[in-house]
Amino acid sequence: MRNFIIAFGLVTSLLACKEENKQITSEFIHFPPSSGTTSSEKVPVIQFDSSIVNFGSLAIGEKVDHTFKFTNTGNAPLSITQVSPSCGCTVPRNWTRDPIAPGASGEIAVTFNSKGNTGFVEKSITVLTNCIPSAHKLLIKGNIVGLEVESDDKPPIEMEMTTH
Numbered sequence: 001m002r003n004f005i006i007a008f009g010l011v012t013s014l015l016a017c018k019e020e021n022k023q024i025t026s027e028f029i030h031f032p033p034s035s036g037t038t039s040s041e042k043v044p045v046i047q048f049d050s051s052i053v054n055f056g057s058l059a060i061g062e063k064v065d066h067t068f069k070f071t072n073t074g075n076a077p078l079s080i081t082q083v084s085p086s087c088g089c090t091v092p093r094n095w096t097r098d099p100i101a102p103g104a105s106g107e108i109a110v111t112f113n114s115k116g117n118t119g120f121v122e123k124s125i126t127v128l129t130n131c132i133p134s135a136h137k138l139l140i141k142g143n144i145v146g147l148e149v150e151s152d153d154k155p156p157i158e159m160e161m162t163t164h
Contacts, residue, residue, distance in 0.1 A: 044102070044131050045074035048138070055142035061115045065093075068108045068138050072100045074131070080106070082128040089113045090123045090140060110140070117144045 049069045058064060072078040077099035083092040089112060096106030110125060125138040 042076035043074050044072050044076045044078035044100075044129070046078055046127075046129055046131050046136060047071050047073045048136070051137065052139045052141065055112070055140070057143045057145050058114045060118065060144055060146045061113075063111055063113045064142075065109065065111050066140065068110070068125075069105060070108070071105045072102050075102050077101055078106075079130045080108075080127060081130070082126075083108055084126045084128070085110070086124040086126075089115070089117060090125060092125060108138070110138075112140050112142070114142070114144045119144060 047070060049071075051068070053066045053068070055064050055066075079099050080095055080097065083095050085092060091111050091113075093109045093111055095108040100106045108125070108127065112123065114121075120143050121141065123140045125140070127136045127138060128134055129136065
């Protein structure tokens with residue numbers, strides 16, 4: 001019986017290994033090495049028109065949009081793999097998802113919602129690429145002024161009382 005259990009476990013594990021592994025591995029994606037590149041190596045380079053936007057003074061609850069523009073100044077296609085804001089008040093709406101050829105341009109559109117913030121704020125957006133270095137930081141700055149006011153568009157709270 002013990003041999004049967006061992007044999008059954010061995011057969012089960014061998015059959016499980018025959019399933020196709022459909023994960024993407026590094027064989028399918030070329031990311032250049034993080035250091036030691038030579039001038040003959042083909043690498044993308046992301047160059048932002050400006051990596052900082054200062055909205056100046058904003059009223060609490062005001063939403064503002066900005067589009068960060070960039071160019072691939074390298075000699076290989078540029079891929080943006082992820083755009084991550086530092087908080088929920090900054091939302092990346094859209095960015096160029098197709099590879100950007102050398103010399104071509106792209107955009108990253110974001111919306112900042114000042115609700116819940118007061119005073120000077122500095123929020124960041126991290127852009128991950130196949131460049132060296134791979135992470136690039138964009139900044140949104142502004143001074144949030146005013147008092148936060150509750151909106152009237154919320155339904156009133158209703159309570160039901162019962163007697164026993």
